[in-house]
Amino acid sequence: MTVLNEEELIKIRRHLHEIPELALEETETHQYLLEVIKKFKQDNLEINVPAELPTAIMVLIKGSNPQRTIGYRTDIDALPVSEKTNLPYSSKHEGVMHACGHDIHMTVALGLLNYFSENQTQDNLLFFFQPAEESKSGGKLAYEKGIFHGKWKPDEFYGLHDNPDLPAGAIGCREGTLFAGTTEVNIDLIGKGGHAAFPQEANDTVVAAASLIMQIQTVISRSIDPIQSGVITLGKVEAGTIRNVIAGHTRIEGTIRGLTQKMILKIDQRLKDLCKGIARSYNMEVNIELNQGGYWPVENNPKLTKRFISYMKNNPKVEFIETKPAMTGEDFGYLLAKFPGTMFWLGVEDDSQLHSATLTPDEKSIWRGIEVIKGFLIDRMEN
Structure with missing residues (x-):
């Protein structure tokens, strides 16, 4: 003993x-x-x-x-x-x-x-x-x-x-x-690559990703109660291989932080809605993956x-x-x-x-x- x-x-x-x-x-x-x-x-x-x-x-x-x-x-x-x-x-x-x-x-x-x-x-x-x-x-x-x-x-x-x-x-x-609770965010935009001189023959995922990123920045300021608190940080963007080729694929990776599970689920839904809107606006495939696991x-x-x-x-x-x-x-x-x-x-x-x-x-x-x-x-x- x-x-x-x-x-x-x-x-x-x-x-x-x-x-x-x-x-x-x-x-x-x-x-x-x-x-x-x-x-x-x-x-x-x-x-x-x-x-x-x-x-x-x-x-x-x-x-x-x-x-x-x-x-x-x-x-x-x-x-x-x-x-x-x-x-x-x-x-x-x-x-x-x-x-x-x-x-x-x-x-x-x-x-x-x-x-x-x-x-x-x-x-x-x-x-x-x-x-x-x-x-x-x-x-x-x-x-x-x-x-x-x-x-x-x-x-x-x-x-x-x-x-x-x-x-x-x-x-x-x-x-x-x-x-806070945390959620990993992975977004893949899939369009069509092509020559920089012929954008009409391609479907540029970089332009679509730029639009999506700017829209995501409004989620906390316009969809969350201002006396509460939440964070969306998009810390990684990958696209393209060379300056004169239009990228047919862009990947965005980030994280969500929220003070209640209800808030996190609301942010999740807003991101899904924005991705659907970008997919329709730019006529491309946009896939979003949200991984929270047990980090409530x-x-x-x-x-x-x-x-x-x-x-x-x-x-x-x-x-x-x-x-x-x-x-x-x-x-x-x-x-x-x-x-x-x-x-x-x-x-x-x-x-x-x-x-x-x-x-x-x-x-x-x-x-x-x-x-x-x-x-x-x-x-x-x-x-």
């Missing part, structure tokens, strides 16, 4: 930092997490490795008199980033790094799990170590594969994301949307989030900061569309931003985060 202190948790975090793995490839991380968890007191623990999602881990802590099952999710994958921190515990996997701080996320979860393995709760606690947050929609995969069922189904779900802009150990949250907006449950914020504001040991919505994506949004819950920020105070090759979170945030979240979970079970 192991009771972890702050120094031991930092050692765990540093080892996790050394072994980052990409989405659905988290085998070494998975093995190490299991090794750590199996050293905890097992009296009230039940470990489940779902065959449908083999790098995931679910751990149920059985409550003494459960009225509900409270879920806590942590993500475990890393990014295809080459680390440039020069730390002695830098990534040993070339071209892969925990540049989004999921090593911090996992360590906080392990600290909480360790505490509650030694101190039985009233309610059941379900810890979900989720693969594939950065890509491949791990949360959506988990839900669609049916791993949340029976005793493995939470009544409510909580999860954190580290934030380098907040002081180490501070908690940030807000009612409503914390993270992280829309916090009103009732549970009010309770969470109230606890944090009224706890003198907590530095609470009300934050603005972030236009970055997080696949916990899909799970919050299926289960009521709250996502929040844990401050890790760093000059580098998330996804940066030089991200170096302040490790003091680990113990501080555990203490605060532990207190909230205990309070939640008592009220």
Whole structure:
């Protein structure tokens, strides 16, 4: 049996930092997490490795008199980033790094799990170590594969994301949307190529694409409520091979960001309508592909989030900061569309931003985060 202190948790975090793995490839991380968890007191623990999602881990802590099952999710994958921190515990996997701080996320979860393995709760606690947050929609995969069922189904779900802009150990949250939802946009315009000197014999997709791009720029300004917020960025356009040949094919790639799923679906429909209009206007084929996967907006449950914020504001040991919505994506949004819950920020105070090759979170945030979240979970079970 192991009771972890702050120094031991930092050692765990540093080892996790050394072994980052990409989405659905988290085998070494998975093995190490299991090794750590199996050293905890097992009296009230039940470990489940779902065959449908083999790098995931679910751990149920059985409550003494459960009225509900409270879920806590942590993500475990890393990014295809080459680390440039020069730390002695830098990534040993070339071209892969925990540049989004999921090593911090996992360590906080392990600290909480360790505490509650030694101190039985009233309610059941379900810890979900989720693969594939950065890509491949791990949360959506988990839900669609049916791993949340029976005793493995939470009544409510909580999860954190580290934030380098907040002081180490501070908690940030807000009612409503914390993270925007994201959708990948791919548009192919198919016309007819030809000689630049004979445009009447061709059907120029570059001209049509230019018109479409300008029309898309009006979607946010004219189709979305101005007191809300959304973004459409078309970041890549490919067409043609040489200056004196009319391009018969143009491809546009971009991204949509929106603060509610309803807004994203409205933007999706407007893009489809514009593509149909361009196809008719320019007498060509226009195909649009919209890929959202599980990256829905992280829309916090009103009732549970009010309770969470109230606890944090009224706890003198907590530095609470009300934050603005972030236009970055997080696949916990899909799970919050299926289960009521709250996502929040844990401050890790760093000059580098998330996804940066030089991200170096302040490790003091680990113990501080555990203490605060532990207190909230205990309070939640008592009220």
